[in-house]
Amino acid sequence: MIPIFMGLMLLAGFRVQFPAQATDMEQLFLRWVHLAAGVTWVGLLYFFNLGNVPLQKELDAATKGKIVPLLMPRALWWFRWAAVVTVLAGFRYFMILAQDDAQNAGEPGLFGRWMGEWLAIWAVAWLAGYLLMKYAKGPLSNGWILAIPVSLVMGAASWMVLECLGHPAAGNRTLAISVGGGMGYLMMMNVWGVIWRCQKKLIAWTKANAEQGTPMPAEAAGLARLGFLASRMNFWLSFPMLLFMAASAHFPFLSGK
Numbered sequence: 001m002i003p004i005f006m007g008l009m010l011l012a013g014f015r016v017q018f019p020a021q022a023t024d025m026e027q028l029f030l031r032w033v034h035l036a037a038g039v040t041w042v043g044l045l046y047f048f049n050l051g052n053v054p055l056q057k058e059l060d061a062a063t064k065g066k067i068v069p070l071l072m073p074r075a076l077w078w079f080r081w082a083a084v085v086t087v088l089a090g091f092r093y094f095m096i097l098a099q100d101d102a103q104n105a106g107e108p109g110l111f112g113r114w115m116g117e118w119l120a121i122w123a124v125a126w127l128a129g130y131l132l133m134k135y136a137k138g139p140l141s142n143g144w145i146l147a148i149p150v151s152l153v154m155g156a157a158s159w160m161v162l163e164c165l166g167h168p169a170a171g172n173r174t175l176a177i178s179v180g181g182g183m184g185y186l187m188m189m190n191v192w193g194v195i196w197r198c199q200k201k202l203i204a205w206t207k208a209n210a211e212q213g214t215p216m217p218a219e220a221a222g223l224a225r226l227g228f229l230a231s232r233m234n235f236w237l238s239f240p241m242l243l244f245m246a247a248s249a250h251f252p253f254l255s256g257k
Contacts, residue, residue, distance in 0.1 A: 027096060034089040038184075041082035042238055044075060049235040053228070065210020072203050080196050083188040087181075094181050097174045098165075105169030117164040122182040125157035126189040133194070133229040143232060150233060154240075157182065162254070172252040180244025183237050190230040198227030 059067065095115065102110035129150050132140070140146045158179045165178050202224060208214040247253060 023096070027093060030089045030093040030096075034086055034093060037082045037085035037089065040078060041086050042242075044079040044082070045231070045234055045238060047075070048079075048231055053231075062210065064206055068203055069207040069210070072199060076196060076199055080191050083191045087185055087188045090177070090181050090184060094174070094177045097171070097177065101167070101169050101171055101174050105167060107167075107169075110167060114165050118161055118178055118182065119185075121157050121160050121164070122185050123189075125153055125182075126186045126193070128153045129186070129233060130190075130194060130230075133226055133233070136229075143229065146229070147236070154183070154186075154237065157186075170255075172254050173248040175254040176244045176248035180241045180248065183241040183244070187234045187237055187241070190234050194230035195227050195234075198223040198230075202227070 056064065056068075095111075098114050099108075099111045102108050102114070132146060132149055132153070136146050140149070161178045161182055162175060165175060202220060205214070205216050205220055209216055
């Protein structure tokens with residue numbers, strides 16, 4: 001499709017010039033893959049939260065037994081692998097930017113330190129969020145109240161990342177993506193570490209219940225709640241994540257120390 005489109009532009013008299021440097025072509029390709037996979041991932045995230053969750057509440061057990069085993073495995077396959085492709089392409093792009101900033105600063109060793117600190121901070125933030133969701137009791141069992149400590153964790157992780165990467169040579173793109181991309185990395189961890197782990201069990205139990213009359217296990221309600229909370233966290237995190245990713249190129253509002 002792309003070669004055909006470019007050929008039509010040439011025939012129409014447009015002057016098409018590709019980037020001369022291989023690194024520029026790589027960045028163009030990474031951004032394209034990142035956006036295409038990201039649209040797929042976030043689109044399904046919004047479908048699950050805005051369409052599927054309300055729908056499931058209206059379905060009886062028999063109808064769920066027919067719909068869930070057919071719909072969810074397919075949708076979740078695209079959902080979780082789109083998350084992987086989005087994060088991998090974005091992380092490689094982030095690495096290029098951070099490495100350029102480190103080299104411009106005359107301190108190539110900064111690159112390895114930045115990457116290590118970035119991964120560690122967001123991994124700890126994911127673990128903290130997971131533990132809050134998994135062991136939420138009392139007032140924290142209310143999702144709106146649980147959102148308060150989760151938001152504090154996300155804010156602390158963002159602040160720590162900016163503190164660690166806040167070198168005078170660090171550009172707006174590197175700093176903005178360090179926050180937005182970090183949230184995306186955490187969201188992918190939720191997809192694979194929480195949502196998919198919960199859903200694959202729930203799908204199997206729902207199918208067995210419909211086909212064989214096997215009762216749903218006692219832990220099904222807890223897994224459904226955990227998966228729901230992780231999906232809701234991703235839903236709300238997608239908005240600041242998209243803001244920071246867009247700001248990296250369109251609204252420079254961060255600068256190194």
